[in-house]
Amino acid sequence: MTSLLRLANPNVFNRLADRLGVPLMLATILAFGWGFYGAVFVSPADYQQGETVRIMFIHVPAAWMSLFVYAGMCLSALGTLVFRHPMADVAQKAAAPLGAGFTLICLVTGSIWGRPMWGTWWEWDARLTSVLILFLIYLGIIALWRAIDEPSRAARAVAILTLVGAVNLPIIKFSVDWWSTLHQPASVIRMGGPSIHASMLTPLLVMALAYLLLYISLMITRIRAELLDRRTERLHILAAERSETT
Amino acid sequence: MMPALGPYANFILFAFGTTILVLAVMIGESVLSLRAARARLAQAERALGEHKGDA
Numbered sequence: 001m002t003s004l005l006r007l008a009n010p011n012v013f014n015r016l017a018d019r020l021g022v023p024l025m026l027a028t029i030l031a032f033g034w035g036f037y038g039a040v041f042v043s044p045a046d047y048q049q050g051e052t053v054r055i056m057f058i059h060v061p062a063a064w065m066s067l068f069v070y071a072g073m074c075l076s077a078l079g080t081l082v083f084r085h086p087m088a089d090v091a092q093k094a095a096a097p098l099g100a101g102f103t104l105i106c107l108v109t110g111s112i113w114g115r116p117m118w119g120t121w122w123e124w125d126a127r128l129t130s131v132l133i134l135f136l137i138y139l140g141i142i143a144l145w146r147a148i149d150e151p152s153r154a155a156r157a158v159a160i161l162t163l164v165g166a167v168n169l170p171i172i173k174f175s176v177d178w179w180s181t182l183h184q185p186a187s188v189i190r191m192g193g194p195s196i197h198a199s200m201l202t203p204l205l206v207m208a209l210a211y212l213l214l215y216i217s218l219m220i221t222r223i224r225a226e227l228l229d230r231r232t233e234r235l236h237i238l239a240a241e242r243s244e245t246t
Numbered sequence: 247m248m249p250a251l252g253p254y255a256n257f258i259l260f261a262f263g264t265t266i267l268v269l270a271v272m273i274g275e276s277v278l279s280l281r282a283a284r285a286r287l288a289q290a291e292r293a294l295g296e297h298k299g300d301a
Contacts, residue, residue: 045252050252050253050254051250051251051252051254051255051258052252052254052257052258054251054258054262055257055258055261055262058261058262058265059261062265097272097275098272098276101268101269101271101272104268105264105265105268105269108261108264108265108268109261109264109265112257112260112261112264113257113261115257116254116257214269214272214273218272218273218276221276221277221279221280222276222279222280224280224283225276225279225280225282225283226283228280228283228284228286228287229283229286229287231287232283232286232287232290235287235290235291235293235294236290238294239290239293239294242294
């Protein structure tokens with residue numbers, strides 16, 4: 001909690017970002033290289049799905065990230081509404097387009113995987129529809145940020161919308177258990193441990209790590225951009241005040 | 247050696263290609279937004295400096 005409060009100071013955040021920038025970028029490239037190599041060259045073909053199982057290595061981590069980013073945004077929303085943490089709304093604003101990107105990857109790769117395996121690009125089943133709703137919520141959050149000029153009002157409105165949308169997270173996770181869906185049930189994050197073989201699980205987890213590292217790198221970049229924009233805004237206000245007094 | 251991707255090779259390549267494209271857009275947009283923010287700040291600082299000079 002103390003370290004979170006220290007990060008509320010943009011100077012502390014910027015110093016940390018300066019130190020982490022290059023190592024994070026290198027770690028992201030390494031993880032993607034290792035994950036891609038494992039997914040394409042090391043992991044065997046599935047006995048039922050054949051080579052199309054390789055789509056899993058880009059689809060599943062994107063699905064995890066879409067939920068992870070939204071869960072983080074819910075924490076930021078609480079930070080805005082309850083704790084009034086000065087960086088909470090900055091983090092939330094930075095995360096929304098990244099969450100939308102991961103959800104888009106999840107939807108598109110799922111659809112491409114579904115065509116040869118299920119015989120259809122799209123089915124209005126519970127899992128697919130609830131992820132599509134998550135994508136629309138992300139777009140709604142981005143639109144709401146742009147619709148309200150005053151940052152503090154926009155932050156509160158977005159925080160409320162984010163928390164309302166959180167009801168979709170357990171629906172996505174448990175949709176395959178609660179309803180009869182075309183989508184398969186969970187095979188990694190489930191009671192009783194993962195049901196997939198280590199030869200596939202390892203590259204899958206490495207790809208998930210690569211997505212996570214990329215997300216952290218991009219979050220740092222976007223938070224810095226937002227902090228600079230807010231400083232620019234303050235300078236504009238200062239300039240306007242000075243021109244009024246002279 | 248690249249494995250033979252079987253009869254659904256185009257689907258696999260399409261999925262990987264789309265993912266790379268979306269990730270590239272995410273990276274590009276983030277980096278460009280930081281560069282644009284830096285440029286806007288520099289411009290605002292210059293404007294404020296000029297204003298101070300006028301006063």
